[in-house]
Amino acid sequence: MxxxxxxxxxxxxxxxxxxxxxxxxxxxxxxxxxxxxxxxxxxxxxxxxxxxxxxxxxxxxxxxxxxxxxxxxxxxxxxxxxxxxxxxxxxxxxxxxxxxxxxxxxxxxxxxxxxxxxxxxxxxxxxxxxxxxxxxxxxxxxxxxxxxxxxxxxxxxxxxxxxxxxxxxxxxxxxxxxxxxxxxxxxxxxxxxxxxxxxxxxxxxxxxxxxxxxxxxxxxxxxDPVSPFVANFVGQSNFFVGNILCSRDGRMTTVEDDKGHVVFARSSEIPVDSKAVVAIKVGNTRVVKRSDAFVMGTVERTLFEGRVVHLDVNAGELGRFSVKLPASRRDQVAVGDEVGLNWDIPKASVFPYPEGGLEEELRVD
Amino acid sequence: MKRMDWVVDFISRKGFRKGWTVFIIAFFLFFVVIPTLYVVTYAFTDWSAIETTVLSKPETMSVIVNAVAASFEIAAIVTVIDFLAGLPVAWILVRKEFRGKEFLDTLIDMPLAVPTAALGFSAAVFWVMNPDPVPFSFSVISSPFFLIILLHIVFSYPYMVRSLAAILEEIDDTYEVAGRTLGASRLTAARTITLPLFRAGLATGVILCFSRSMSETGGTMIALSTMANLGIGEAANFFTGSTLIGEWRSLVENDPTYAPSLAFVSILLIALALILLIILKLVIMKFHLPLRKVWPMQEKMLSRGIFPKMKDGGALLFLALIVLIPSFFIFTYVLFSDPASLDMGALSYALGYSFLVAGVVTVIDIALGIPFALYITKHRDRASSNVLDVLVNVPLIVPTAALGYSLFLFWGSTGLTGGASFVVLTLAHVAFTYPLVVRNVAGAVEEIDPSFEETARTLGAKPIQSFHRVLYPLIKSSILAGAIMAFTRSLGETGATQAVLGSNALTAPVYIVSLVKADELYQAGLACIILIIVSYIFMLVLRYLTKKRKEAI
Missing domain, CATH: 3.40.50.300 (P-loop containing nucleotide triphosphate hydrolases)
Structure with missing residues (x-):
């Protein structure tokens, strides 16, 4: 009991x-x-x-x-x-x-x-x-x-x-x-x-x-967070907003924004063409070479936190992504470098776009 | 042990707690607030009498208007002087460290330990112009108006200093330090940063001083009688609102036609005091002092060298000359006067009676005031408790003579006044001392983090146990402070006592008044000294007992 x-x-x-x-x-x-x-x-x-x-x-x-x-x-x-x-x-x-x-x-x-x-x-x-x-x-x-x-x-x-x-x-x-x-x-x-x-x-x-x-x-x-809020509050996430291009069961969801950028996330039940949010944990976001990248951006700021290096990557119209690199790779990235980002597709969650807007959904006050 | 448990269980029951709360609030309403304001009903039941015997008689009206106006003028002047002279001393007490600071701290409270009856006599023989002055006295004052101002400063000054010091203690001096590191001189920083934060303390101080001055009767009466006896006849016809009530109250016993006038003055004083309280609260909290402007050069100059020393020196000189020496001048007076024999039997009876009343009053105040204070602090979210919180101040600001007359009418209407004079007197004194205990305790409880008691409750303590074991040890000193205030106020009170019991009253201050009126000044002085010494010893013993217990914890 x-x-x-x-x-x-x-x-x-x-x-x-x-x-x-x-x-x-x-x-x-x-x-x-x-x-x-x-x-x-x-x-x-x-x-x-x-x-x-x-x-x-x-x-x-x-x-x-x-x-x-x-x-x-x-x-x-x-x-x-x-x-x-x-x-x-x-x-x-x-x-x-x-x-x-x-x-x-x-x-x-x-x-x-x-x-x-x-x-x-x-x-x-x-x-x-x-x-x-x-x-x-x-x-x-x-x-x-x-x-x-x-x-x-x-x-x-x-x-x-x-x-x-x-x-x-x-x-x-x-x-x-x-x-x-x-x-x-x-x-x-x-x-x-x-x-x-x-x-x-x-x-x-x-x-x-x-x-x-x-x-x-x-x-x-x-x-498996149930909402963008949980995804961000527990472990901090990067977000991507777009429309569902396809969401075939069992494999993955493809989301495209209005500028034609496409990213991939785990499978979902959200119907095609509806607006959606993809959330990728900062810890699950990787810096990769251009050919493997889902998203490209410029390193805007690096913060050496001791055990890890925190990168703020400006991905233009897609907004800002945060990435953590192990301290051992500290010297491989510098401000102004162009980097590619990707993630394991099953680790990216996808949610219907929240009613009050994404910013409202993520507010913590 | 078993029986104790049963008691704890019983009083922890919801039903009992609810009943107890109702009882506490009912006591407050029926024994404190309603009797205090009862006289106002006179205006509704007997307005025609007031109209024919007061309003339509210009000579009576002019006596009333003069007396009430004098009360207000005196109270206003006293309050302003208290503030100007009290602020530097409050500052010294809180912000400066020096040897003898504790001594200064005690000195400030000394006048509070002296019953106002003794203060009135002492100040009068010190100040009043006299063809045959007592050695070392000042003997310069020939106007009753100025004498009363000087007297009222003596016993209201400590209230102002205490209120200002209390709020100053709360204000973090890091603000001022920040201001000074930003380039402000000492004076500029204090004036523009700390002073504006002062308003709450100022409001308390102003209200306390003002109402104290408005309501004081015994000391004022004695000072005026002494003055008249020392040869200034004008003093016999000078009245403040409170002394007028005292005078008429003694006349009404033989001449009932004074009753409507008496009721009218009382109503007038109560109404004006309440209106004034509201105005003061509003004005002080809303009014913005024009403090923003800065004169860097001049203020820098005033912050250095001789000026701060002059300010502190002046304030301390004021304390010594205007407050302390007049308070205790009575000792010199008695020393240099021709001895006469004092009726020790009558005096010790009066003293015993006063102490008995004050003791019973203090016990009632504590037993019923603490639960009331707990109720209003713990139910801040309820409108009823905020109303009660405001109401509890009413007996504090209503002039005690008016309050006393009101109580006389109230208990008279129940038929109690005749035989049970002790009971009625006790109830009257409870009415104006009760708020002192409630204020002190409520103030202390509000400072204590409620999570102490909450934690005690989750650890299994019943409400009474969590009060006894957790809260009580933390607020003990405030309870003591409230008890001492209530006790000394009751001991020194003349106006309310006379108003309730007329000339039958047998308390020590009333006895002293009668000695002065009979021109037995030496005996009056001696009686005052005995009253001072006995009450001082009593307070020392109380402090000693509680201090000892504190160390034992």
Missing amino acids: PSIILRDIKKSYGEVVAADDLDLEVENGEYLCLLGPTGAGKTTALRIIAGLTKPDSGQVFLDGRDVTDLEPEERNAVLLSQRYSLFPTMTVAENILFGPSIRKVPELDSRKTLVELLDLVRLTKRADSYPRELSGGMQQRNALARALATNPDVLLLDEPLRALDARLRIDLRHELRSLAKALGLTVIHVTHDQEEAMVMADRIAVIRNGHIVQIGTPREVFD
Whole structure:
């Protein structure tokens, strides 16, 4: 039985719609990343599950129990907020013991829990420090230990790594996931960082305007996006707009723009002659010689990013394409060079042209 | 332990919480707001009486108009002076680091610890022109109008400095630093960048000072009586709106024909105070000070050398000479006067009564004010809570004498005033001290990130537990500040007390007023000193107790 179910949740604040027919199912023991741009309704979804925000309509189930009308303290779903909210008047140990003491756990048991958790999050030596004396990483671990001390069914993480240094953030990804897995927790982890979601999640739910637009394994979401938005938000894409020339089943789709440029993408069901968008992940776009190229362009800018070189290629009327080259090929391309671009045809997705226009579709604010 | 759990469970029930909220709001409406404004109904029920005994009598009207006009003029002048003299001191307190800063910080609040009755006496003997002056006194003032201005500055000045300092604390000085790295002189940067951000603090300061000056009764009455006793007869016929209410309230007991006039002055003061509050809020928030223009050379010159020192020196001199010395001059007065015997029995009874009232009032304020503050801060999205938020300011700006008379009419109409004078007095004092606790607590709660309590809730805490364990430790000092303010305000209040109970009131400030009126100045001075010392010790003990507990955390 799924551990968390959201059914037809609606919530709006005046004009702003934070949840619009939000449906979500999270399996028992699953690590789910809720990924979306700022203002997409991620935090609202989390707060509704925790019971801190009342939905306008719809239902919330935890472990098959309808908890829609229950108070936060009756749900056993612990929220870890962005800034951790460690209680400033309590020490590390007192923070961890907050949950057990509220539940009147016997002294002996809670002592045992405390020792175990302090050891788990490596804060044994700092048990009597106050939160303000801890580094960002330690605070994060303290907050995590405090959440775990209540023995929750569900852990709700609101951008748990956001306030940390870039390096530490990457180190903690693995740590956080393996801890959750070792303890068999059901986790919803909210983030706007697609890389973080790709690395950590069992499944990713992409949310936009209060609605889940796609849910699937990181691979599915990355390789088979359901819309240009998902294609661009998860892994950044290059786009080509044109009309379907032919879309024979099982092989490939040919798309031609009004200037006569032709590109190829995977097969699709879109009828011939309708307007369409081809999306090619930046990482799947290759620099090739002229004879193999689908698109030709001039290198406009190169950015050496350390492990890769980022190229902005101006393809004239087709717009701008982004390409990543391994650092080892850094010296082979220079600004002003003419280069050819292509991709593996099955890796290019094709979508019907979005109603509000492509720019509107890709907006992330 | 078991019984405790049952209590926690019980008060966490939805039904109980809803009922409690209704009770808190009902208390506020029926015991604070409605009694405060009850006198206004007089205009509807007995307008004909007001017409025949007040409006149609030019001599009565002229007394009323003069008194109310004097109140406004004094309040306006006091507020302007407070701002000009208070701004440099607020600046020094927030932006400068020096030895003795904490000392200065405490000095500013000293006049607040002195009951206004004592302040009025102290300032009068210091300033009033006197053929036989007390040693070291100034003895230069012969106009009651100026004396009251000087007196009101003493107890409104700390409010202005505190409001300005509070907002200055909030304003990041990096703005000013940025301005200065862009080439502005110190004065230019402060004037064009920081000052415009000041408006909120200025609005609070102006409203506090203005309403404090408008509503003060006891100190003003004592200062005027003292002045009259020192030989300036003019003072006996000088009234502010509040002292006029006090005077007529004492006459109405024997001569009921004063009732309509009394009601009319009260209504007039309440209406004007409310209108003024609205205007001030609108004007200060909308008005753009013409601050853009810059005079680089002149301002650069004024930013250097002797000028800043003169400004700071002048402001500190003002603080010492106009605010602090007059506050405590009473000690000198008593030292240099011929001793006379004081009826210690009557005084200690009055002191005991005052402390009892103030204590009970403070407990009620805290018990019912904190939940109310929590309600208005946690339901910001509801219109009702914003209305309540505005209403809670009403008793603060309504002159306490008018408020007291209103309460007298309200509780009189319920038949309570006769026997239960202690209960009525307590309720009256609750009405004007309650907002002090609510304001302090609401201000503090608004500063606290709501995610602390939310996290506590998801960790399994019931609302009462999350308040007790998480929020309360964070706002404790503001609760204490509110409690001290409420306690000292109740202890020092004269106008409302007299207006509610007439001359039967037995509180310490009223006792001091009666001593001054009987021309027993030495005894009055001694009584003031005892009141000051007792309340000071009380505050020290409170601070000490809470500080100790803070360290224990």
